[in-house]
Amino acid sequence: MSNIELSEQEIIRRNSLNRLRELGINPYPAEMYNVNATAKEIKEQFDSEKGNFQDVTFAGRIMSRRIMGKASFAGLQDSTGRIQIYVNRDEICPGEDKTLYNEVFKKLLDIGDIIGVKGFVFVTQMGEISIHVKELTVLSKSIRPLPVVKEKDGKVFDAFTDPEQRYRQRYVDLIVNPQVKDVFVNRTKIINTMRELFNERGYLEVETPILQPIPGGAAARPFTTHHNALNIPLYLRIANELYLKRLIVGGFDGVYEFAKDFRNEGMDRTHNPEFTVMEIYVAYKDYHWMMDFTEEMIERVALALHGTTKVQLGDKEIDFKRPFKRVTMYDAIQEYTGIDISGMDEEQLRGVCKDLDIEVDPTMGKGKLIDEIFGEKCEGNYIQPTFIIDYPKEMSPLCKKHRNNPDLTERFELMVNGKELCNAYSELNDPIDQLERFQEQLKLSEKGDDEAMYIDMDFVRSLEYAMPPTSGMGIGIDRLTMLMTDNLSIQDVLLFPQMKPEKKSEGDSDGKFEELGIPTDWVGVIRKMGFTKVEQLKEIKPGKLFNDLCGYNKKNKLGLTNPSADEVKQWVN
RNA sequence: CGGUCUGUAGCUCAGUUGGCAGAGCAGCUGACUCUUAAUCAGCGGGUCCAGGGUUCGAAUCCCUGCAGACCGACCA
Numbered sequence: 001m002s003n004i005e006l007s008e009q010e011i012i013r014r015n016s017l018n019r020l021r022e023l024g025i026n027p028y029p030a031e032m033y034n035v036n037a038t039a040k041e042i043k044e045q046f047d048s049e050k051g052n053f054q055d056v057t058f059a060g061r062i063m064s065r066r067i068m069g070k071a072s073f074a075g076l077q078d079s080t081g082r083i084q085i086y087v088n089r090d091e092i093c094p095g096e097d098k099t100l101y102n103e104v105f106k107k108l109l110d111i112g113d114i115i116g117v118k119g120f121v122f123v124t125q126m127g128e129i130s131i132h133v134k135e136l137t138v139l140s141k142s143i144r145p146l147p148v149v150k151e152k153d154g155k156v157f158d159a160f161t162d163p164e165q166r167y168r169q170r171y172v173d174l175i176v177n178p179q180v181k182d183v184f185v186n187r188t189k190i191i192n193t194m195r196e197l198f199n200e201r202g203y204l205e206v207e208t209p210i211l212q213p214i215p216g217g218a219a220a221r222p223f224t225t226h227h228n229a230l231n232i233p234l235y236l237r238i239a240n241e242l243y244l245k246r247l248i249v250g251g252f253d254g255v256y257e258f259a260k261d262f263r264n265e266g267m268d269r270t271h272n273p274e275f276t277v278m279e280i281y282v283a284y285k286d287y288h289w290m291m292d293f294t295e296e297m298i299e300r301v302a303l304a305l306h307g308t309t310k311v312q313l314g315d316k317e318i319d320f321k322r323p324f325k326r327v328t329m330y331d332a333i334q335e336y337t338g339i340d341i342s343g344m345d346e347e348q349l350r351g352v353c354k355d356l357d358i359e360v361d362p363t364m365g366k367g368k369l370i371d372e373i374f375g376e377k378c379e380g381n382y383i384q385p386t387f388i389i390d391y392p393k394e395m396s397p398l399c400k401k402h403r404n405n406p407d408l409t410e411r412f413e414l415m416v417n418g419k420e421l422c423n424a425y426s427e428l429n430d431p432i433d434q435l436e437r438f439q440e441q442l443k444l445s446e447k448g449d450d451e452a453m454y455i456d457m458d459f460v461r462s463l464e465y466a467m468p469p470t471s472g473m474g475i476g477i478d479r480l481t482m483l484m485t486d487n488l489s490i491q492d493v494l495l496f497p498q499m500k501p502e503k504k505s506e507g508d509s510d511g512k513f514e515e516l517g518i519p520t521d522w523v524g525v526i527r528k529m530g531f532t533k534v535e536q537l538k539e540i541k542p543g544k545l546f547n548d549l550c551g552y553n554k555k556n557k558l559g560l561t562n563p564s565a566d567e568v569k570q571w572v573n
Numbered sequence: 574c575g576g577u578c579u580g581u582a583g584c585u586c587a588g589u590u591g592g593c594a595g596a597g598c599a600g601c602u603g604a605c606u607c608u609u610a611a612u613c614a615g616c617g618g619g620u621c622c623a624g625g626g627u628u629c630g631a632a633u634c635c636c637u638g639c640a641g642a643c644c645g646a647c648c649a
Contacts (some may be wrong), residue, residue: 008618009583009600064609071606088606111599125607148599150610157610158585158598164641220649261601266648377647420649500640 013143016108020141022100027141033116035059040080043231046121046129058131059139060084061114064150065108073130076115082180085117093135105136109418112142149176167497186305187481187493191258192303194278197297202253203280205496208243210236210260216456217241217398218265223273224508236262241398242279242459245427248552249467256280258477269489270419273498276477282550283468287410287426288470291387292416294422295322298385299482313417313486316383324385324414329370332378332388341370343407349373363448367394382415397437397453399425414484419495424473431463522563 007015020027037056046053051273060076060083070089075082089101098347109115118135132393147160159177160166166173166180173180213232213276215222227234240259247255263272277286282290309321327335330342339352349369353360358376360369370392382388389561390402391411402408426436438455445452481493491497513523546568 012600066608066611067605068608068611069605071608073608073611077611084609086607090606107601124609126609130607145599149584150598152610155610160584162641218649263649268648269643271649363596367596457614492582492649559586 007292009145010143010177013110013141013145016110017141017143020108020138023104024101025138027138028385029137033057033059033073033137033139035078035116038080039076039078039083042083042121042131043081043129046123048123053428055118056121056131057118058085059114059116059463061142062109064148065111070101072105076117077175084124084128085119085133086122086124086130087136091132091134102135104117104138108324108492109138110142110145111148112144113138114140114142114145147176158462159303163491164499165492168499170495174373174547182483182494183485183487183493186312186485187477189305190301190481190484191278193301195258195272197300198254198256198280201254202540203282204252205254206244206247206252206255206257208240208247208259210262211457212237214454214456216454217243218261218300219453221265223262223264223539238263239474240275240279240512242456242472244279245467245470246462248281248283248427248470249462249465253284254282255278267498269491270479272478272490275490277474278477279472279474281470281472283470286469287389287412287424287471289326290424290426290473291389291412292324293471294475295324295385297359298414301480301484311484311486313483314488316417318384318416318483324387326387326389326412328388329374329388330391333370333373336378337373341373364442365394365444365447365449367392368395368449371395379415379420382420383417385414385416385421387412387414394440396425397441398428398434400428400430401433419479420476421479421483422473422475423542424471427467427470427472429463429467429469431460435460446465451563516572517567519563 017027035057037058039058039060042053042056042058056079058076060078062074062476063077063082064075066073074085074087076085080183087105089098093101116137116139117131117133119131119133122130122132144482147158149159150157160173161262167175187257198205200203210233211225212225213234214240215235217237218241220238222235222238225234225236225439226232229468238257238261240257240261244257255280258276258278260274260276261293261573265271269271282293285293299309299320299322302311305311308374311318331339334340337352337356341349341357343350344352345367346366349366352359353369353372355372356377358372360372364372374388378388389412390405390408391399391413393401393407395408396411398407399409401409402410412422412424413526414422414424428437437455438460441453442455478490478493480487482490483486485493487493514520526547546563546565
């Protein structure tokens with residue numbers, strides 16, 4: 001890339017980079033830099049009485065600079081936060097040669113560069129804990145300017161807030177928006193808290209296939225791929241449920257997995273094509289036990305993160321204190337629509353949907369219709385954690401029949417802030433029933449429901465060897481993180497959310513321009529004037545191009561030799 | 574897919590009725606030895622998203638397209 005296509009500030013930084021090398025300073029040194037203090041440690045523990053931190057080695061990124069002649073202040077940021085450094089010319093340059101201060105520090109270093117400093121900690125006249133620098137080392141030169149975000153009295157100036165740029169360039173977001181880092185630290189804390197609980201109970205963390213020949217365990221459209229050696233299609237998993245239950249058959253009492261699942265469906269504030277789910281299966285338990293366990297787990301996560309069960313979410317406060325309310329699905333529908341749907345058949349349910357202005361289509365079975373009514377009229381109302389229990393059989397093909405009502409299943413979902421957070425069953429372990437349920441799904445699929453489940457005969461075979469009564473639960477880690485960190489968008493809790501590919505400027509290569517006889521030096525200039533394809537040159541007047549090129553050369557002091565008018569004419573024709 | 578809004582300097586954003594393209598920060602030159610959104614003096618920096626139209630004249634008005642945000646629809 002020629003320099004012409006860089007911004008002025010990028011060119012200046014590249015020049016600084018070269019100048020550093022001329023001065024014998026490696027802008028990207030190989031040696032390790034042995035840091036012995038972090039910004040956080042210094043700010044929390046420094047005590048001028050004790051006289052600690054009198055020999056610190058610190059490294060960080062320059063985030064701000066205030067230069068006053070022979071003395072300067074700068075803000076350095078490391079992984080724990082920011083600390084101010086004080087740089088005095090005659091201290092970092094004790095001899096006659098003041099280059100390190102006058103040129104390297106004041107001119108060649110910029111906001112964004114990473115440097116190391118050695119010195120001692122003190123408190124400035126203004127009362128800020130700072131590092132008094134005695135030695136300064138360039139560790140990595142930045143040649144692209146960083147957005148500069150300033151802050152005073154809690155007010156942020158020139159914030160870097162454009163969501164697209166933040167997600168596409170998460171590294172920049174993390175550098176300039178320190179609160180973003182906290183979200184991801186908390187996300188990991190959530191996962192660790194859950195893992196600790198499971199491990200305390202003796203449950204085993206396992207890994208199951210992501211590439212699956214039959215994408216089972218949920219109703220969703222999968223991503224498809226192909227295995228060359230086997231010459232078969234493979235699917236990215238939409239769930240890991242069927243594999244974990246095989247492990248319960250195999251004799252493990254409790255297994256769990258933090259799993260990436262993939263669903264080839266829409267993207268919005270709460271859906272990303274790949275997302276993280278924790279699924280856990282425990283033998284000899286039922287869904288009542290699992291509700292208690294889920295409550296305990298979530299309360300523990302809230303306490304680990306916030307020290308309280310009350311969590312702020314937007315303008316709402318959510319209280320994760322046990323126990324959560326438990327409402328059957330039929331009661332929920334009765335409460336919010338006034339209609340008792342128990343015992344209704346498919347035709348009657350269709351009528352109810354019509355009365356309630358809910359759109360339906362002929363492929364929908366009984367289960368799906370009830371789900372629509374609930375989703376449309378009830379779901380959004382459950383802001384505080386609430387277990388919705390006892391789902392209709394048709395929408396839960398992997399779930400055991402209810403012990404008291406054969407039309408229902410022993411299933412619960414946990415609703416928080418009007419959205420599903422967890423899904424759990426007393427797992428179906430009757431192999432004959434399971435096969436029948438799969439076959440019903442097949443009928444739905446033939447009816448046109450493209451989300452109906454595939455039949456996994458090996459899973460059925462595993463149940464034929466007998467699976468102990470088991471309860472299983474799945475929880476969306478992204479949604480849980482959103483709830484626990486007060487973020488309303490899934491993209492804010494994923495480090496690298498899926499984005500449309502960045503538009504790349506389509507243009508012809510240098511070679512194409514050079515084929516016309518245009519010297520390499522001038523290709524950049526021509527691009528700068530808006531001609532990215534050789535085609536475009538054919539349509540303009542050579543005289544105007546000649547004038548523009550020479551003018552640009554003069555104006556920007558490029559020092560190139562101007563082509564003659566005839567030469568330009570030849571390029572264009 | 575539909576509605577609303579947005580696209581201007583490296584960043585955040587103004588831009589009146591259609592009349593020479595603006596500010597703050599960042600950058601550059603200089604001053605300044607405890608500053609903190611440092612300050613002071615000076616300077617440079619633009620394909621006003623792209624293409625077309627109206628007009629003597631378009632960042633501004635109209636059309637088309639592109640990109641993005643938000644809200645719906647669809648979809649777990």
